[in-house]
Amino acid sequence: MAAYALLRSMSSSFPSVLPLLSRSGSLSPAPLAITPFFRRTLASSSRFSAALKFTDKHEWVRVEDDGVGTVGISNFAQEALGDVVYCGLPEVGTELVQQDEFGALESVKAASELYSPLTGEVVEVNSLLADNPGLVNKSCYKDGWLMKMTIAKPAELDSLMDEAAYERYIRSIED
């Protein structure tokens, strides 16, 4: 219970605590039992602490606490696209294999195909985009998310780039 009291005091002062918590990859056995509590509180205060993984097609996926992956496009992609006028997204329940075409974003530039970063099933589609497709441009990592899917093969995440690798990738293609 002392540990519990410790948790509560920590949770009230997040800004200083967050970096510490997100860096600690492996906890010793005792605190492991309370790890889920940590993660839940983390998620509710700041989504950006969850790591993004990127594909070479400029989609990102973020694993949420419930094991579902949120998918969107990167800032590089939304800039390249220009103003999005329509988001063609799949139906909930659609089964996707990694790299399957799952929809398209239409902008003045073109209709650009979207490719699934992972294998899984679509569980939710961002309904805000129907009336506000520009959210993809304005907030590509947050409110402009495209869909959520189950992660049938978690190992596929290892084949994706982390943020640093993605930054290097962008620099290499811009040359």
Place this chain on the structure above:
Amino acid sequence: MLQLRRTLALLRGETGNQRARTGSTFPFLNSTDASSGLVLQSQSTDVYQNLALEDWIDAHVDLQQRGILLLWRNRPAVVIGRHQNPWSECNLPAMREMGIALARRRSGGGTVFHDHGNLNMTFFASKKAYDRKRNLKVVTEALRRLRPNLDIQATDRFDILLKGHYKISGTASRLSRKSSYHHCTLLYSADRSALSTVLRPSCPGIQSNATPSVPSPVANLIDHAPSLALEELLEALVQQYNTEFGFSSACTLVDPSDESAFPGVGTMATELRSWDWTFGRTPKFRVETLLELRDEQPPARCSAQLQVEVKAGQVESCRLDVPASWIPLRLSGQLSDVLVGERFCPHRAAAAVAAMLRSERGQFHSRLHNLCEAVLAVMG
């Protein structure tokens, strides 16, 4: 024939060691690092086959070092953009009567009418080399060389205008994994009367977030350059394409239904012909409209309100507000119920209501029949 087979083998990437082919006249065989081009002309006038050919080329040809120009024409068809609503873009009943096909393409943009007097050009390139302005320059320069007196300009919306006013070309494109295609129309001698008949909504009262078309007045090149022959135009375009991109490719005829040349193209065409793709991909929409109902013996009239929500081309919900004095509420309610889950299609709906009509033989039969007809008419 040998040339065609080589071309097709190259397209499939089966070239192996290109240098081993001595004496070939293809530019990209002779050059080691320079980009190379190919000009193809489709022998088919089937819109689905031609659209499938575009997708096949995009999926199977390595466009990183290569550019391709595909020339094609279709027998009469309306082609809507990837995210458009056919019920709001075109007159489906008129098209059925006139035998005009409907196709949904994979690129974005608006609705166009194709016939033998419309020339389509598809510019294939890598994503890096994607440049619509440059592609349209091929068209405008070719036209200026042929007829220097014609006032031809490309706009920043990538339309081509004649005399600053008449649209003679519209553009759309698709970006995929590593490649791109940009296609455009060119009105040479299209049937403008058919065009204006079919490019109208099928029914009023559609509310949708589907991408809309931007209607424009159009003109045919032939009306402003009467001596311009189609062959002349084609030659000039091929020549200008080669000039602009530094290629020296002759035009090769291709048959998009040739499964040995383009393995898998048939499946792609089948998908493009399917109801699921053409209608089922329509963004969710709502129809709100007034139905005018009437009786002949004795003459009587009534207005009813219809509200339908259509998702993936199917009726998701239907509400019919018909005054109870005209027809019992249970009957209008029954009709609404019967339509839910059916395709938003007059044929399917007719089949669904047939049983209901057969079983209602009482005094309301003719009014019910009239109501069904009015509802079906809304479905295009």
